[in-house]
Amino acid sequence: MIKLINVNMNFRGKEILKDISLTIEQGEIMVIIGPSGSGKSTLLRLIIGLLQPTAGEVWVNGREISHMNEDELNKIRLEMGMVFQYSALFDSMSVGENVAFGLRQHTAMPEEEIARTVRRKLRMVGLRGQENAMPNELSGGMKKRVSLARAIAINPHIVLYDEPTAGLDPIMSNTIDRLIVSTRRMIDATSVVVTHDMASAFSIADRIAMIYGGGIVEIGTPAMIKQSENPIVAKFIRGATGIAENRGRSRA
Template sequence: MIDLIGLRKSFDGQKVLEDCSLHVERGETVVIIGRSGTGKSVLLKHLVGLMQPDSGQVLINGENTVEFNQDEWQQARTQFGMLFQNAALFDSMPVWDNVGLGLLEHTRLKRHEVYEIAQRKLELVGLTDVEEKMPAQLSGGMKKRVALARAIARDPEIILYDEPTAGLDPITGDMINELIVRLRDRLRITAVAVTHDIASARKIGDRIYMLHDGKMVGEETPASLDQTDNPYIRQFIRGEAHGPIDTGLATV
C-alpha cells in the first residue's frame, strides 16, 4: 500500500532524512517513534506531498508520487485524511464546516446533507452538540476529536496521525488512542502515526518503527517491544538519557 524507498531530505544542508525506507500493508497501522526533531513529521508530510524529497521514492498503491504534478496530487489526496499535531482546525469556521469542508468542496452534496454527515462523523468520535461551536470554544481534546472527524469525513483509505496524543492529559490521550483503534477495526483504514508517546504506540500500532538520525533503526510489534534487543528502541522506551542515542548529556 505505502512504500518509502531510500528517502533523503535536507534543510539548508542539514540532513533530516537519510536513506529512510518503510513499508505499510493495507489495513495496518504503522507507528513511527523517535525523539523530537528527528524528522517524524517531515516523513509524514512526504507521504501526502506537503514536502518533496531530495531523492528517493514514495509509492502509494505502486505509484511513485514523487513524480506527481499538482493535478495528480489533488486527485491522490482525496484518499488521505490527516490528523495534525495541533489539530489545525480552521478557526474562522464552525465545527461542522471544518468537518464537512472537503465534502462541500469536492462533492455536489447540499449544505444540509453535509451538515448531517458532519454530525454522524462527530458522533463517531464521541462528540454531540458541538456542530455550531467555533474551534476557540473547544478544549484541546475536543479539538483533536473534531480534527479526527474531519480526517475521516470523506472515508479515506489512508490516515496519517501526527502526534495524535501530544498535549493531551493521559485520559484524553487514551480516548484518542481508543478512537484510532476503533477506526482501524471498523473501517479497516491504513494508517501511519508518528509519536513519541510509547503508550500510544503500543495501543494503536500493528508494527512500530524507530526513526533515528534520519533512518529507521529498528522494527518491533507492540508484543515484542518490551523484549527488544535493539539498543535504540530499548533506550527510547525506557526513557534513558544514556545509551546509543546521543543526548549530549555526557559532554556537559
C-alpha cells in the same frame, strides 16, 4: 498501501532522512517513534506529498507520487486524511463547518448529504450535537476529535496522525487511542501515527518503526520493540516505561 524505497531528504545541505525503506500494509496501524528532530513529521509530509524526497520513491496505493504535479497530488490527497498536532481548526468556523470543509472544497455532495455526513462523523468521535459549537469553546481533547472527524469525513483510505495525544491528559489520551483503533475498523483505513507517547504507541500499533539519526533503526511489533536489544531503542523507550505502566493501569 504505502511504500518508501531508499528515500533521502535534505534541507539546505542537512540530511534529515537517509535511505528510508518502509512498507505499510493496507489496514495496518504503523506508529513512527523517535527523538525530536529525527524526521518523523517529515516522513508524514513525504507521504501526503507536501514534500518531495531528494532521492528515492514514495508509493501510495500503487502510485509513485514523488514526481507528481500539484493537480495529480490533490487527487491522491482525496484518499487521505490528516490529524494535525495542534488540530489546525479554522477558528472562524463552527465545528460543523470545519468538518464539512473538505467535502465542500473537493466534492459535489449536496448540502443535505454534507450535513448528514457531518453529524455521522461527529457521532463517531463522540461529539454528537456539537455542530454549532465554536473551536474556542472546546477543550484540547475535543478539538483533536473534531480534527479526526474532519480527517475522516471523506472516508479516506489512509489517515495520518501527527502527535495525536500531545498535550492531553492520560484519560483523554486513552480516548484518542481508542478512536484511532475504532476509526481503522469503521472505515478500514491504513493509519500512520507519529508520536512521542510510548503508552499510546504500545496500545494502538500493529507495528512500530523507530527513526534515529535519519534512518530506521528498528521495526517490529510492540512486543518486539519492548524486548529490543538495540541500545538506542532500549534507551528511548525506557524513559517512557513508567508512563506506559501508569497509562496501562488507568486503562484497567
